[in-house]
Amino acid sequence: MPVSDPKATRTSIAALALRALAAALAALGLAGSAAAQTCHLEWAPLRDGTLLATEVYLPDGQEGPFPVILQRTPYNRSPPSVAGSSCANATFQTWASRGYAAMNQDVRGRYRSQGTMDAMQQEALDGYDAVEWAALPEHCWPDPGAEGGQRCWSSTGKVGMLGGSYVGLTQWQPAKLAPPHLAAIVPGITASDYHDHWTYVNGVFDLYFGLSWMLVTFAGEQYIRNLEAMGLSPAEVQAQATAWQNAGRAKLLPEWVWTLPLTSFPEYHVAPPGASKELAPYYYDWLAHPTYDEFWARLDVEPHYQDVKVPALNSGAWYDIFQVGTVRNFQYMRQEAGTAEARAGTKLVMNCCGHAGTSGQIGWGSARTDPNLSVRFFERYLKGVQNGFENEPAVHMDVLVPPDTGTAGTSFLLTANAFPLPGTEYRELFLTSGGHANTRNGDGELVPVPGKKANGNPDRFTYDPAHPVPTVGGNMCCNTVILPAAAHDQSTVELREDVLVYTGEPLERDLAVIGPVMVKLWAKTSAPDTDFTAKLVDVHLDGIAHNVLDRIVRARFRHGSKMPPSLVEPGKPYEYTIELGNTGTSFRKGHRVRLEISSSSFPHYARNLNTGLSNESTAAMVVAEQMILHDGAHRSRLVLPVVPGVSAP
Numbered sequence: 001m002p003v004s005d006p007k008a009t010r011t012s013i014a015a016l017a018l019r020a021l022a023a024a025l026a027a028l029g030l031a032g033s034a035a036a037q038t039c040h041l042e043w044a045p046l047r048d049g050t051l052l053a054t055e056v057y058l059p060d061g062q063e064g065p066f067p068v069i070l071q072r073t074p075y076n077r078s079p080p081s082v083a084g085s086s087c088a089n090a091t092f093q094t095w096a097s098r099g100y101a102a103m104n105q106d107v108r109g110r111y112r113s114q115g116t117m118d119a120m121q122q123e124a125l126d127g128y129d130a131v132e133w134a135a136l137p138e139h140c141w142p143d144p145g146a147e148g149g150q151r152c153w154s155s156t157g158k159v160g161m162l163g164g165s166y167v168g169l170t171q172w173q174p175a176k177l178a179p180p181h182l183a184a185i186v187p188g189i190t191a192s193d194y195h196d197h198w199t200y201v202n203g204v205f206d207l208y209f210g211l212s213w214m215l216v217t218f219a220g221e222q223y224i225r226n227l228e229a230m231g232l233s234p235a236e237v238q239a240q241a242t243a244w245q246n247a248g249r250a251k252l253l254p255e256w257v258w259t260l261p262l263t264s265f266p267e268y269h270v271a272p273p274g275a276s277k278e279l280a281p282y283y284y285d286w287l288a289h290p291t292y293d294e295f296w297a298r299l300d301v302e303p304h305y306q307d308v309k310v311p312a313l314n315s316g317a318w319y320d321i322f323q324v325g326t327v328r329n330f331q332y333m334r335q336e337a338g339t340a341e342a343r344a345g346t347k348l349v350m351n352c353c354g355h356a357g358t359s360g361q362i363g364w365g366s367a368r369t370d371p372n373l374s375v376r377f378f379e380r381y382l383k384g385v386q387n388g389f390e391n392e393p394a395v396h397m398d399v400l401v402p403p404d405t406g407t408a409g410t411s412f413l414l415t416a417n418a419f420p421l422p423g424t425e426y427r428e429l430f431l432t433s434g435g436h437a438n439t440r441n442g443d444g445e446l447v448p449v450p451g452k453k454a455n456g457n458p459d460r461f462t463y464d465p466a467h468p469v470p471t472v473g474g475n476m477c478c479n480t481v482i483l484p485a486a487a488h489d490q491s492t493v494e495l496r497e498d499v500l501v502y503t504g505e506p507l508e509r510d511l512a513v514i515g516p517v518m519v520k521l522w523a524k525t526s527a528p529d530t531d532f533t534a535k536l537v538d539v540h541l542d543g544i545a546h547n548v549l550d551r552i553v554r555a556r557f558r559h560g561s562k563m564p565p566s567l568v569e570p571g572k573p574y575e576y577t578i579e580l581g582n583t584g585t586s587f588r589k590g591h592r593v594r595l596e597i598s599s600s601s602f603p604h605y606a607r608n609l610n611t612g613l614s615n616e617s618t619a620a621m622v623v624a625e626q627m628i629l630h631d632g633a634h635r636s637r638l639v640l641p642v643v644p645g646v647s648a649p
Contacts, residue, residue, distance in 0.1 A: 036060035037096035039087035040141050040151075041112075044105060044133045046126055053112030054130075055087050055104040056139070056153075057096035064154040066101040067183075067382035068134045071163045072127055072170040076104065077111040079220025080241035082234045084111050098375070100382070101155060103134055107170060110221055119218060119282040120169060120194055120299055127161075127174030134159045135181030157181050158382045162374070164188030164315070165322070165355065165477075166217075172329070175312075176304040178338070184345070184381035186374055188315040189354040191325030192332075195296035196561040198322065199286045202578070203557030203565070204531060205606040205616065208471070209321060210283060211256055211265075213478040215248045219268050219279035226277055252482055257603035260619035263287050287616045292562045302328065305336040311345025311390075312337075313377045318400060319486040320354025321477045324581045327419065327516075334394065334418075344390040345381060348419055349373060350397040350584060352411065353486055355477035360486025361407055362546050368413035369396045395419045399514065400585045401648045402487075405542040409487075412649055414584070420515035424641045429593060431502045431628070431636040433459055437597075440494035440545070444502035446593055450635050459628045461498045461598070463530060465607040465621040468600035469499060473547050475581070476604055483603070487546040490537055490596065494545065500597040500628060502638075503539065510648060511587040515641030517549050517580040521597065522634035524574075527624040528567045528612030529556045533601050534578045536638070537594035538587055545594060549580040552605050556612075567612050573629055586648050595638050597628055 038058050043051040058066065071092070077084030085104060092102035108126055109117030140152040159181050161171040168190025175185055191198040199206060223244055227237040248256070248267065259265045268280035289295040297303075312333050316326030330348035337343045352364040373396070380389040393415035402409045416422065430450040431437075435457030437444025444459065473488030480486075494501050519534040535550035553576050556565035568574055587593055600607055609621040630636040 037093050039093075039096075040143075041087070042139060042141050044130050046108070046129045050108055050115040051113065052108065052126070052130065053106045055085065055089065055092065056141075057087070057089070057092040057102040057104070058153055059096055059099055063152065064101065065137070065156040066099065066153065067156045067378075068101045068103060068159045069095050069378065069382070070103045070105065070130065070134050070159055070161050071167060072105045072107050072123070072130055072161070073163060073167045074107045074110040074117070074218065074221070075167070076106050077221060077224070079216070079224055080238065080245045082224060082238045082241070100378070101153065105130060116277065117218065117222070119280075120173075121282075123170045124173035124177055127170055128177045128179045131159050131161070131174055131179040131182050158183040160184040160186070160378050160382045162186040165190055169194070172301045173299070175308045175310065176301060178307055178309050182310055184310050184313070184378065186313045186315075186377065187329070189317060189320045189322055189326065190329075191322040192301045192328040193296075193325060194299045195289075195292045197324040200290065200561065201552055201605065203290070203554035203561050204552050204608070205262065205287065205290070206321075206604070207257055207262070207606040208483060208603045209477050210286065211252060212482070214268055214280045214283050215245065215252065216478055219283075220245050222277060222279045249479070249482060252479070253603065260609075262606060262616045264619075290614070290616055291565055302332065305332045306338050308333065309338045309342055311342045311347075311377075311381060313347050313349070313374060315349040315351075317351050317354030317356070318583050318585070319352060319356040319360065319475055321356075321475045323350075323354065323475060324579075327582050330395075331419065341390070345377075346394070347373070347377075347392070348395045348397075350395075352398060352400060355480075356475065356485035357480055359480035359484040360473060361484075361489055362402060362409050362487035363407060364398070364400050365408075365410045368398050368411055393417055395421075397514075397584050399512065399646070399648070402538055402540060402546060402585070402588065402591070404540055404588060404590065407544070410648075414514075414646065419582075420641050421643050424515050424643055427640050427642050429504060429595075429638045429640065431595070431597075431630040431638070433457070433502070433630070435459060437500040437502060437628075438497045439499065440491070440501045440503070442501060444500055446502045446504040446595060446638060450630075450637075451632060458524075458630070459500050461500060461626050463498060463599035463610070463624045463626055465600070465609050465623075468602035468607055469493060469496060469533070469598050471601045471604040474550050474601070474604060487548075490535070490545045490547055491543065494596065496598075498598055502595045502597070504593040506590050506592055507587055509589050511593075511640075512643045512646035513548075513587060513640050514584045514643045514646070516582050517641065518639040519578040519580065519595070520635070520637050520639065521576045521578060522573055522629040522636045523576060524571055524627040524629065525555065525568065525624050526570050526626075527610035527622065528570060529554070529608060529615075530610050530624045530626070531555065531599050531605070531608040532576055532578065532626075533596075533598045533605075534580060535596040535601075536580055536583075537596060538585070539592040539594050541590050548585055549583050550596075550601065551578050551580045552601060553578045554608060573634060575634075588648070593638075593640070599624065599626055
């Protein structure tokens with residue numbers, strides 16, 4: 001969607017994050033025109049008696065047995081709209097026309113389903129029960145016009161799941177429990193560890209994601225449910241829900257993101273007068289658990305790949321908020337999944353943008369990946385068609401190619417059997433300067449051999465939490481109209497004194513950077529706790545400097561987000577490992593590789609207040625004096641995964 005699209009400011013996740021999801025699913029063959037099919041509503045019982053509304057799409061005039069494709073989603077009704085999906089989902093119509101029973105289910109506590117939502121925590125057991133119900137040999141529903149007053153259809157007992165973002169989570173959570181009738185999953189643009197790289201990033205709360213995601217999804221939907229429970233008419237519900245969400249959008253950047261303490265933010269606690277349920281109480285649960293503890297361990301997929309017995313067709317995107325987890329799910333399933341079939345059948349598809357949609361300043365053209373992958377995947381694992389899917393390349397990716405001038409980039413298709421690609425070389429570029437790397441007009445350089453600046457003077461900058469570096473693009477969700485994501489020119493940000501800029505020489509040939517990017521940063525701080533950010537940038541021939549990847553690390557989590565936090569000693573040098581995530585991009589001949597170092601990217605990431613106290617439940621802040629070291633004893637460096645012999649056509 002264009003950044004200037006005025007309609008997008010009135011839509012919710014169905015038109016923002018799910019618009020990006022629709023593009024990802026279409027690339028896998030999950031969209032298309034529908035042939036003859038029927039649809040009716042069934043109610044799936046959970047073990048505690050809760051009933052989940054489930055649209056069931058069937059091939060017209062047939063009773064089965066059919067293999068089942070199941071989606072479990074909280075997004076069938078997108079606030080502020082009172083109406084929602086009602087047997088009109090083109091994706092499921094298409095699957096039904098291909099001989100499947102396609103089910104579109106509201107998760108607990110959303111839209112038509114019963115119960116109260118407990119985001120993320122509810123989906124493992126609920127998903128298990130839903131899969132086993134979907135696999136029942138006979139499904140019947142009332143139909144007064146049919147003989148006996150009901151109609152029935154039958155299942156083959158093989159169930160596949162699909163969907164992206166939170167709807168990917170609703171697949172991974174039950175897959176850990178290995179439901180006997182689950183046969184395959186197709187999770188898109190989703191994560192692996194819901195503490196790290198979902199709610200937090202290397203210990204830093206993903207502020208914009210948390211606030212905007214709740215606004216356009218769960219909080220807004222609960223607002224509607226509260227109003228409906230009070231007996232308001234649909235017109236009144238629509239008007240009040242629209243007013244509430246519009247007010248939130250207007251306040252999101254100028255007010256909400258600046259609220260301190262983070263836990264004092266009131267909007268997701270409140271309910272309309274006369275209503276009993278808070279809008280999104282789980283938002284405060286996330287803030288109450290800043291470290292990896294049992295709360296997060298219950299959800300974590302990463303320790304449980306050996307428990308997953310079915311293949312996973314993973315799709316993700318280089319500029320997607322969850323791309324780290326998408327890649328991890330693929331990598332570890334290939335190595336550790338609980339069956340040989342699951343290991344061989346697991347694949348990875350990567351395109352450009354995911355949740356970022358088309359909000360980037362730099363465009364990449366149409367996806368090059370095969371649009372029929374999911375069709376062949378489900379035929380193989382749900383219908384038993386011996387089509388050799390397991391022998392196809394394990395990785396299908398669009399490698400991004402930026403323009404020399406202007407903003408119209410492109411991409412090319414690359415396939416492989418592993419990620420990172422076989423033959424990948426990890427090349428180091430060392431930070432160096434004369435001590436004045438501040439701004440892009442400073443003397444910071446990236447060099448292949450350390451020690452170019454003989455004096456090794458460190459670079460210094462001041463990090464003031466009251467004046468953080470603004471976020472310009474990146475891997476974000478969930479309202480890209482208010483705060484655009486993906487690739488944008490960083491030239492203005494690079495004029496700030498609290499941004500250190502290190503730039504390499506113009507490249508003599510194309511450089512294919514495909515795989516995980518890392519920064520090893522030696523730094524001192526005057527504070528007991530602070531943050532450091534790193535941003536990989538491609539400088540074009542016309543001077544546009546677009547962000548490729550960026551990440552952040554909290555000093556107290558320097559040993560890893562799953563490890564106990566540990567404050568730093570002010571004035572003592574520490575080495576910080578900043579894993580920027582994965583990329584598939586070509587730095588073109590004549591372009592320059594650039595690295596930005598700072599201590600904030602706001603409002604993407606919540607600010608470190610530099611006090612060493614809780615950054616979630618306190619408000620006091622102090623200024624931190626930061627020092628980046630790059631002398632002989634402290635080799636600060638950028639590590640790039642380079643694939644020799646790969647270049648744009």
